[in-house]
Amino acid sequence: MANIADLLTAAARRWPDAPALADTTADTRFTWSELDAAVHGQVRALREHGVAEGDRVLLRLPTSADFAVALFAAARAGAIAVPVSPLAPEPEFRGIVEHSGARLVVGREPGDVPPQAGPGEPVEAAGGGEDIAVLSYTSGTTGPSRGVMLSHRALLANVEQVGAVPGTPEHEDRVLLAIPLFHVYGLGPGLLHSASVGATTVFAERFDPAAALRICAEHQVTVIGGVPAMYAEFARMDADELRASFASVRLLTSGAAPLHPKVLATVREKTGLGIFEGYGLTETAPVLTSTLVTGYPKPGSVGRPLPGVELRLVESDGLAEPVPLDPDDLDDAFVEEDAGAGLVSVRGANLFSGYWPDGAHGPDEDGWYRTGDVGYLDTDGDLHLVDRANDLMIVNGFNVFPHEVEEVIATLPGVAEVAVVGVLDERSGESVKAFVVPAAGAALSEQQVVDHCAELLAGYKVPRTVEFTESLPHSPTGKLRRVRLRS
Numbered sequence: 461m462a463n464i465a466d467l468l469t470a471a472a473r474r475w476p477d478a479p480a481l482a483d484t485t486a487d488t489r490f491t492w493s494e495l496d497a498a499v500h501g502q503v504r505a506l507r508e509h510g511v512a513e514g515d516r517v518l519l520r521l522p523t524s525a526d527f528a529v530a531l532f533a534a535a536r537a538g539a540i541a542v543p544v545s546p547l548a549p550e551p552e553f554r555g556i557v558e559h560s561g562a563r564l565v566v567g568r569e570p571g572d573v574p575p576q577a578g579p580g581e582p583v584e585a586a587g588g589g590e591d592i593a594v595l596s597y598t599s600g601t602t603g604p605s606r607g608v609m610l611s612h613r614a615l616l617a618n619v620e621q622v623g624a625v626p627g628t629p630e631h632e633d634r635v636l637l638a639i640p641l642f643h644v645y646g647l648g649p650g651l652l653h654s655a656s657v658g659a660t661t662v663f664a665e666r667f668d669p670a671a672a673l674r675i676c677a678e679h680q681v682t683v684i685g686g687v688p689a690m691y692a693e694f695a696r697m698d699a700d701e702l703r704a705s706f707a708s709v710r711l712l713t714s715g716a717a718p719l720h721p722k723v724l725a726t727v728r729e730k731t732g733l734g735i736f737e738g739y740g741l742t743e744t745a746p747v748l749t750s751t752l753v754t755g756y757p758k759p760g761s762v763g764r765p766l767p768g769v770e771l772r773l774v775e776s777d778g779l780a781e782p783v784p785l786d787p788d789d790l791d792d793a794f795v796e797e798d799a800g801a802g803l804v805s806v807r808g809a810n811l812f813s814g815y816w817p818d819g820a821h822g823p824d825e826d827g828w829y830r831t832g833d834v835g836y837l838d839t840d841g842d843l844h845l846v847d848r849a850n851d852l853m854i855v856n857g858f859n860v861f862p863h864e865v866e867e868v869i870a871t872l873p874g875v876a877e878v879a880v881v882g883v884l885d886e887r888s889g890e891s892v893k894a895f896v897v898p899a900a901g902a903a904l905s906e907q908q909v910v911d912h913c914a915e916l917l918a919g920y921k922v923p924r925t926v927e928f929t930e931s932l933p934h935s936p937t938g939k940l941r942r943v944r945l946r947s
Contacts, residue, residue, distance in 0.1 A: 461588035464612050465499070465536040467619070467655040469585070472496035475631070475658045483525040484675050485665040490525060492658065494579070495532075501580030502533035502566075509564055509573055513538030513586050516560045516595060519642065520546050520553070520567030522665040526575035527641045528651060530566045535593050535612070538586030539563075542595045542607075543642035548918055552605075556597050560607060560816065588612045595816055596644050598742045598859045607816030608644075608742045615648060617809035618745040619656045621766040622649050625752050627711060627736075631658045634708075635683040638664040638672055638690065644746045645716045645857055649738075650685050659683075669693040673705035680708040687857050688719045689887045691735055695726040706731050713738065715747070716857025717889025718845070721759035728757075737762050739845065741831055742859075744769075745810040748831075749843050761842040768809060771843070773802025773835065801836040801846050805829065851942055853882030853890050855920045860892060862942070865913065865921055869894055872912045874902030879932050880923065881945045891924035895945055898928060 471480065476493035483489070490498065511517060517534045519541055521527040527543075534541040542560050544553060546567065557565070565572045594610040622628055629635050635654050639646040641663075654661045662679045664671065667690050675681065684690075691714060694702060712727070715738040724735050739762035740746035748771065751763035765771045807827045814822030823829040832852065835845045853860040862880040869878045877897040885891035898904050906926040913922045933941040 461591070462612060462616055463535055463585045463588035464593050464615050464652060465532045465585050466588070467616075467652060468492070468496055468499060468532050471655050471658045478631075478658060479660045480655075480658075481525055481528060481661045481663060482679060483663045484679075485522075485663065486524060486526075488525055495525075495528065497579035498529050498576055499532040499536060500583050501577040502529050502575070503537045503583045504580045505573065505577035506533060506537050506539065506564075506566075511537055511539050511563055514540065514591075516540045516542050516562040518542045518544055518557065518560070518562045518565040518567070520544050520548075520565050520569065520572060521575060521642070522546050523637060523639065523641045523646060523663050524665060525663065526568075528661075528663075530575050531594075531641070531647070531651070534566075535587075536583060536585045538591070540592045540595050542597070543647065544597065545640065545642055545918060549916060551916060552918060556605065556607075559605075560595055560597075590813070592813065594644070594647070596647075596742050609813040609816055609819065609822075610644070610742075610745050611813050614745040614810050614812055615652060617768065618648055618747055618766075619652050621768045621808070621810060622653050622747055622750075623656060624767040625750060626755065627752050629654060629657060629659045629683050629711070633657075633659040633682045633711075634662055634679055635659050635685060636662045636664070636672065636675060636679075636681045637685050638667040639685060639687055639716075639857075643716065643857055644742045645687075645740070646685070648745055649713075649715070649747055667693075669697060673697070673701065676705045676709060677707070682708055683711045683713070684709060685713050685715075686735075687716045688714055688723060688889050689717075689856050690714075691719065691723050691727055692887045695723050695730070697730075699730040702730050703732070706733065709733065712736065713750075713752070715740065717854050719889075720886050723886065724757060724759055739763070739843065743812040743829065743831075744806060744808070745812065747810075748806055748808075751842075754840070754842065758840075758842055761838065761844050763842055765806075765843075770807040772805050773837065774805045774830065775802065801834050804831045804833045804835050804843070804845075806831060851881070853880075853892060855882070855885075855890050855892060856888045858918075858920045860921050865892060865894065865917065865923065868913055868916050869896065869909060869923075872904075872909065874899050874904045876900075876902075877932055879940055879942065879945055881942050883925075883946065885924070888920075892921060893925045893927065893945075894923040895927050895929050895932060897930065897932060904928065 734757035882890035
């Protein structure tokens with residue numbers, strides 16, 4: 461029964477004195493043996509606080525050495541790590557605490573168990589295999605946050621699948637991660653994959669383009685694991701400065717949100733480097749496809765399935781047939797005439813074990829899971845995502861469910877009706893836009909709506925724009941027509 465902490469154990473044995481990570485914010489560095497010892501110390505601290513196998517341990521930490529130590533320690537202790545944003549508003553944080561039944565919180569706030577307890581004597585790893593390693597909260601398609609149960613098996617399977625693709629990080633690489641480790645994209649193909657090959661991870665708590673260039677030059681970074689918003693910032697920078705700082709970089713990867721073709725082209729023009737785009741979900745631990753599989757960063761495409769991942773397009777009832785295109789839907793006008801779009805359905809050892817706590821809505825009895833995304837395969841067999849079959853928005857890689865934002869705005873005095881949709885955004889992939897119908901005689905401003913949301917929601921859920929309107933479009937049965945708002 462393999463445990464994700466076994467990746468660290470193996471790295472410490474094989475490369476004890478090699479650099480494991482550099483935390484540029486805290487200005488700390490660890491070799492693999494030092495990191496392994498720190499994790500042993502953290503495990504003992506967790507056990508002193510009564511943590512037992514299967515207990516949920518919240519990790520309220522930014523991208524840092526602290527997070528890496530806490531994650532591997534929770535796994536080695538047989539506990540379930542529950543990563544949350546350290547910037548999450550208190551209502552959202554408390555909701556996750558209650559829903560997960562967490563025993564304690566590892567973090568930097570008063571009352572939290574502090575990270576990095578110092579080196580300790582070796583502790584035998586507990587649990588693995590089908591045991592849940594990470595409980596990752598993500599907004600679903602039928603309501604607010606749901607806990608995605610990721611087993612050791614699923615996370616390790618995706619590490620193996622990613623590692624089987626030519627060009628992915630290897631032992632000699634130095635990988636810059638300025639993306640959230642509490643998001644499975646940073647946690648899995650970022651931290652866990654690096655541990656599996658003994659690559660050096662270079663952490664930055666937050667992304668700042670100028671700081672990122674300095675870090676790349678100082679640490680001779682060879683791989684950048686990023687999101688579209690990062691590359692949009694790079695694309696705006698001076699070409700000579702960008703090229704000089706990227707002198708050691710061999711690979712740029714992007715995930716968690718759609719990459720604008722213009723950003724891809726600009727970065728390639730300025731640096732000579734393509735950006736390889738991937739696609740995945742929290743529920744798939746997370747990577748499903750990548751343009752690295754084909755070896756060519758094709759604009760608008762998310763590539764082909766990783767080795768070990770099966771993908772097919774199905775109708776909404778699950779049959780493996782293309783979904784007919786809607787000639788009246790503007791989005792479908794961009795699909796090749798005979799492409800045949802369908803719901804993306806996947807199968808593989810990297811799939812999740814359902815949603816917390818009872819495992820509901822996981823893969824079907826044959827192992828297939830319908831993602832809710834609509835896509836088509838081009839003549840080369842590469843996947844293109846057209847739209848989502850639901851109203852889920854993805855902002856900087858984070859899921860945002862419209863109803864959650866709408867319910868918050870609706871509590872603001874003077875709001876008669878509200879609808880929230882995602883709109884294209886070059887920096888974040890999508891951004892949240894709210895359409896508000898004011899009550900008669902009400903005087904509302906855009907800033908009032910934004911400030912109200914900022915008090916109760918995580919930053920990426922706060923509307924970027926607010927439009928006031930006299931009415932919202934509805935069907936004859938009264939159902940809100942979001943498609944009209946998006947167009």
